[in-house]
């Protein structure tokens with residue numbers, strides 16, 4: 001990139017999804033895993049928790065990731081279906097924040113995605129009780145072996161405790177690193193009925 005990158009109001013797409021689409025394409029060109037994102041959820045009392053997950057798709061409905069519905073994040077989302085997502089694309093000096101409401105993906109969509117996963121990943125999803133205490137690693141291997149013996153070479157179906165989540169954005173923020181900490185920041189907020197309000201924020 002020549003000179004200092006900047007993000008100008010005039011260059012922003014009117015739809016945040018379009019802005020994300022173009023930044024994501026640029027991130028894909030320079031990063032191995034641009035889809036890695038931090039996912040923040042909160043317990044009913046308000047205590048936040050965060051972990052990395054992988055963005056598996058995005059469209060006008062929202063952003064999709066997959067996980068265990070019975071995990072800590074799953075339990076927190078059951079009680080409080082709101083989340084924040086965060087991407088940091090260091091080589092581009094960019095950060096994207098997304099805040100939104102969370103719903104489960106339709107079962108058929110989760111089935112379809114599960115069917116595309118490598119068999120090891122499918123077995124892992126079936127064997128793991130994500131976020132529960134695990135006595136030893138061998139316990140996990142035993143669960144995998146038992147499962148494999150149980151199904152033989154047969155195909156595996158998605159366990160009902162594992163599937164997709166859709167984050168439906170209510171706000172997005174696009175942050176571009178600039179010299180001397182004078183970064184560019186633009187926040188999109190969803191306005192009824194359906195448009196977006198865009199404002200520049202102090203960095």
Ligand SMILES: Cc1cc2nc3c(=O)[nH]c(=O)nc-3n(C[C@H](O)[C@H](O)[C@H](O)COP(=O)(O)O)c2cc1C
Nearest residue numbers: 036051052053054065066067068071072073074131
């Ligand atoms: C780069 C990266 C990508 C990850 N992707 C996922 C993912 O897509 N889904 C998932 O359930 N866990 C993923 N994990 C593991 C989570 O960070 C986390 O350890 C796990 O989901 C349990 O979180 P919880 O106990 O808060 O529910 C990923 C970890 C890393 C470092």
